Structures are given as structure tokens and as C-alpha cells.
Amino acid sequence: MTTHDEVDAVVVGVGAAGAVLVRKLTDAGWRVVGLDAGPHWDPQTDFLSDERAMSKLFWRDRRVTGGEDPIELAGNVTGKGVGGSTVHYSMYALRLHRSDFQTHTRDGVGSDWPLSYDDLEPYYDEVEHELGIAGPVDWPWDAPRRHRYPYRPHQLNGVGEVMARGCDALGITWRPGAIATLSAPKGDRPPCVYRGWCLSGCTTNAKSSTLVTYAKEAVRAGAEIRPDCMVHRVDTDATGRAIGVTYVRRSADGTVHEEQQRARVVIVSAYSIETPRLLLMSASSGHPDGLANSSGLVGKGLMIHGSDVVFGRFPEPVSQFKAPPPNTITQDFYETNSAHDFVRGYSIETVGPLPGKFAQLAASTLGLWGESLREFMYDYSHYAGLGLVGETQAQDSNGVRLSRDETDTFGLPIPVVTFSYAENDRRILEAGTDTQRRILEAAGAQTTFRVSDTAHLMGACRMGDDPATSVVDRNCRTWDVPGLYVCDGSVFVTSGASNPSLTIQAIAARTADQLIAAGRRDQL
Amino acid sequence: MRESEGWEDRDRSLVLSRLHDIPALRFFSPAEAELLDAVVERLIPQPDRAPDHRVIITPFLDQLLFDDDTDGFRKDGMPWDQEVWRQAVVGIDQTSVARHGRGFVALDAREQDDVLSEVQSGEAQGAVWQELSSAAVFDKVVQEVVSVYYAHPSAWAEIGWPGPASRRGYMRTGYGQLDPWQPRESGSASSVELVEISEGGGSPSGSVGGTH
Secondary structure (H helix, E strand, O other): OEEEEEEEEEEEOOOOOHHHHHHHHHHOOOOEEEEOOOOOOOHHHHOOOOOOHHHHHOOOOOEEEEOOOOOOOHHHOOOOOOOHHHHOOOOEOOOOOHHHHHHHHHHOOOOOOOOOHHHHHHHHHHHHHHHOOEOOOOOOOOOOOOOOOOEOOOOOOHHHHHHHHHHHHHOOOOEEOOEOEOOOOEOOEOOOOOOOOHHHOOOOOOEOOOOOOHHHHHHHOOOEEEOOEEEEEEEEOOOOOEEEEEEEEEOOOOOEEEEEEEEEEEEEOOHHHHHHHHHHHOOOOOOOOOOOOOOOOOOEEEEEEEOOEEEEEOOOOOOOOOOOOOOEEEOOOOOOOOOOOOOOOEEEEEEOOOHHHHHHHHHHHHOOOOHHHHHHHOOHHHEEEEEEEEOOOOOOOOEEEEEEEEEOOOOOEEEEEEOOOOHHHHHHHHHHHHHHHHHHHHOOOOEEEEEOOEEEEEEEOOEOOOOOOOOEOOOOEEOOOOOEEEOOHHHOOOOOOOOOHHHHHHHHHHHHHHHHHHHHOOOO | OHHHHHOOHHHHHHHHHHHHOOOOOOOOOHHHHHHHHHHHHHHOOOOOOOHHHOOOOHHHHHHHHHOOOOOOEEEOOOOOHHHHHHHHHHHHHHHHHHHHOOOHHHOOHHHHHHHHHHHHHOOOOOOHHHHOOHHHHHHHHHHHHHHHHOOOHHHHHHHOOOOOOOOOOOOOOOOOOOOOOOOOOOOOOOOOOOOOOOOOOOOOOOOOOOOO
């Protein structure tokens, strides 16, 4: 087995969080290696304008999904390759609200975060600037922003105009979405040309995935990003300190061999399924229940967003396939409201699936096939869809465990994911989809239909102030294993009702600064 | 394909390969493929096209399963995709024999639709369906078939979608606005009545990504 010389940090997973960490630590003078299970894509040669061909961007290794409400995996929540799911995410770049960090204190549900909005605010600013987020002049929800979005908002598309018209009629506040694609040039990246292929990978580099931002800059700054490396164990020494990781590497000729990377600090940034899976797979005689798991909470408390979509048909062409699908948003229903029969809330956002996805959604939901399906699809460009981002509450019964009898192509136990909505989650789904339908009808929809869907992963290695009830502390350091950090969406304490990517990146940016400061004090 | 002049070379090559390089059968047996061809013919009927102009689907399903180019995940209680498709073929034939006394390929179109409706309902006759939800299997089959069909330029033309739009993109993005390179609509609005069903898979497959 090849063992690589010790570096300052090894980061497992170069996605939304990992790329930020690799870049910032490298900039601070650290020797950093980023390992990713998938390829290092070149968008200008590897990305096609084709829905089926681009499923290669998704994590499609074997997994089982169960519970009362099994969540959709693959394209809905996961990415494989440098950039992770930011390569195909919808690009809404939203901050959590202040209340999201204190749901226990304010609403009596969930737990409070060990961080506050104020702790993250400078990092939200930093990441928004780095990515070149395009957003409205004012953001009318939560407390006022200190700084404007760095780039002007994108023009409305047909779906955005429909949503705006419906919201205006009902007295609902809407704004152009804050999204991670350029509305003007930034460095060597051009602005968006409104192809509408964002969820299949951007070929113009306008989309601010971490592949073309943080990861690219990290390599320029001297970091090594090693693709096609599947980490299966965090290694510890006799004192219990993390000393590196062991992984299988797939070479260009298809052969597979095992390597080890030693590091002073190990950071796991593999997201809410693969991060707990790796910690659980790293069990040893000293850690029989998995690494960093003295709380028993590794793999527990997985959250998603209720993501049902309501589509409405309109008399004129909406051309839902034009421009980035994330176009307009409302967060009027985000906060707890005593008039509702639930606590916490939801956002509503435009969507714009391409024909293959739209046909699948309609066929599955409406039971259409035969002549009626083909005829239904003639109206593809007349539909406008609004998607829900409905908050869910962390439940320890939802999460990730290792299969007892099934393994992947490397012989590693596959993850089993379990999810069931709580009663409050379901009430949010019902109220949210009712609002979506009302907006579409107020805009003049001739007919509507609702599609069940799930998206986003949060939690499964949550942060906290108490080692008994959390896996990592406020700086993403595991309570149990010196030198081992977890930094990605799995540390979320609550889900909020905002797409999680920007918060994942802000936490990573803050964690990098904490690591750099701890390194100076020799307290890693 | 007239619109393809503005496309990237690699996009044009992929689409052309879909038209002209039909993969050989490697996963399904000839008998399985014959039955699936008959199923696909009812799920996506193409009476408006001459036989040599129809969108070909079964060989691409075969390719997906042989190469294990699938979503990779299965729902608890369901087998992996390869087994789902093998069981689908057996189960549809069993339902056919139970209802009409003959195998699926020997039935006329009306009888075939009757069998498929029963499989879709989740209450289908046949030993396979004692172990597996016929509604869930039907949903999986339909989703993959429509994904293949709507990846073909003939299907794009009929729904007014211009295809890859790379590198050109769009200029006129507002409600009711058309770019000059967008296909013009010919027909009138669909009169299909929309009824949400709770059977089947419920939520859609992740195979072509999420929505937001």
C-alpha cells in the first residue's frame, strides 16, 4: 500500500464545504490534499447538454432508501466529483434566518445551534462575494442585510413572471431569487446566457459551483486535489488521535489499489450520508460503535426539505426551460405564525424542469401513459412550476446506518437511509402546496397538479455545546477524536426553510478560519 | 435536426448517435425484448410515424441495465433495478395470461392496455405481484421509458422544445415571448384531464435530477 507523506490537512470530499476548506487552508500556507470519490470534471469538454448523459454527475453507488417517506437520492441530493452537488444544484444561495439558530428557545421545537446568525454573518458575506451571488437590491425577509448582493438580479423568466403576477394579486411579497450564477463577468467567468441547463451542469462557467470557483482557485494556490479516491477509513493512532485516511483509488486503466494519506488534521466533508457512513465504517476495537460516536448520534437526526412542486398550465407559452430555474422566491411564510396550525414554515421558489424530468414527474403523479401522455406533453412549454422548501424537524429515528448484508463494488457496506415526516412537517407540506396552488391560480392557471418530491440533506452529525447531545462542537471539531473534524451539511442542527448550500459554505469558511487560528496556537 | 447548426459538436454527436447507433441487446433475451417492445408501443404509441421513423426505446433500456447506468438506489422492499425489470417482464405476461388466456405479445392493443391498466392499479393478477408491488414496478417502467423517449429530437419537436441551446442560450425569457429559434406550436392545447394518483411510486425517480 502506498502511504503519502504527512500533510497539514486532508479533506474528504471536495464539494460545497470541502472546496472552501481546501482553498482557504491552502491560502493560509497549509499543505492540503483534497480527496474526492468522483472525477475532476472539465465543464467545457465533459459536460453535455443532455439530461440522461449528465446523470453521471450524481452519486449513484448502491444505497437503500426507506422509512414511511423514502427520500429520493441520486440527482435530488447528491453529487460525485469535484464540486459535489454544487455542479448540478439549483443555485438558490440563501441565508438561514436568525430564528433558525434558536428554534428551541423561540418555538419549543428542535435544538438551538451553538452558533448564532451573527457568528455566520461575516462568512455569508465572504462566500456571497467569492461566488458572485446575483440578488435583489433589498431582501425584505428576516432582519436587513448589512451589504447588498454583489451582482444585480437576473431578469425574470416566464415562470418568474407568473409567480410575480400571482403573488401581487394575493398581496404576497416576492423578489428575484439570490442565485449563484453570474449576471455580469467575474474574473475569467462570463455571465449566464440563459440556456436553462443548470441542473445538468453548466458549460459556460457562469454557474458558481465550487468546481469553477473555490476548487479551481485552490489548485492555482498549490493545493492537490486527488480525484477518484474513495475513502473508507479514518485512521487513528494508539492515543486515539486521527492521523490520516485510507482509500481506494481507481486509476485511468480501471485498476483499483489502496493508498493512505497521513495528515495532522482530518476533515470529513462528505455530506449527510457519506460522512456518517465513513465514521461508522471506521469502527475499531477502541471505537466499536464508529469514530466520534460516544453520543450515539452519528447518522441520526437526518433532515430534508419537503419539496413538493405544484405546476399550473397557462394559455401563453411560459417556456419554463429558459434561464436558470431559480428565478423568484417568497419567504413570507418562513417564520412561526400563530395563525398557522404548525410551527416554523416554508419558502416558495420557481422551478423549471427540462422535458425528461417534467415527463417523469407528470407520468408518475398523474398516472399518464399512452396517447394521453404524448398529448399532455404537447403543453410542456405552457406549464409553470412552483417548488416548496418546507422545514422538517430533526428526529433521531431518521438517519443513516450501514447495511448488514449488502456491499458496494469495493466491498464496503452500503448506507441505508431512513426518513419519515413528522406531523408538523406534513402540515407545512399541506399549507405550502395550498399557497403554491393559490399563487398559480391567481396568476391565471387553467389547471394545476401537485407532485410529491424531496430535496436537500441536513444533519446526521449535528453540532452542539454538549458532547452528550452532539457529534461536533461549534468549530466542527469532533468531541471524541483529536485531529478529526466534520464540516459539511451534516452538522446542521435545524433545517431552516432555505436551500442549504450557502450555509454549508459559510460554516466551512468559518471553520477554516478557526483551524488557521488554532494552528497558530498549536491547538489543532 | 435542422436546429442543430448552433449546437456544440459533442452535443450533436450524442444526439446523432441516438438516432443511428442503436445498441445491441445484451441484458434482455430476445423474448424479453419482444415483450418490452410491445409494452413500449402501448406506453408511447407512435401511429403518426412510419415504422422506420419511430423513436426506438428498448435497446436503450437494455444498455442502461447492462451497463448498470441506473440511479443506484433502491427503495426498501424493492429489488435492484435489474431485477425489477426482469420481474416486470414476467409479471406482465402472468397478468396477461390470467386475464386473457394468452401472453402479452399475442394480445390486441385494447387487451394490452387493459393488462397495463391492471398492473398500474396495483391489484394485478400474477404470482410475481404477490411479492412485488405492480404499481411501483409499473411506475419505474413508465419513468424510464418516457426518459428515453423525451431524450430524442423527434419528441423535442412535438413539444416545442429547441434542445441543447448551447452555446446560444435564450434572449427573450418573459411570459409568452418566443425566440426566433424556438419551434413554433402547431396544435391546440391538450384536453387530457389531470387527476393526481396516490398509487405508483408517489414521488419521481432521481434519474434526471431534482427540481430546486
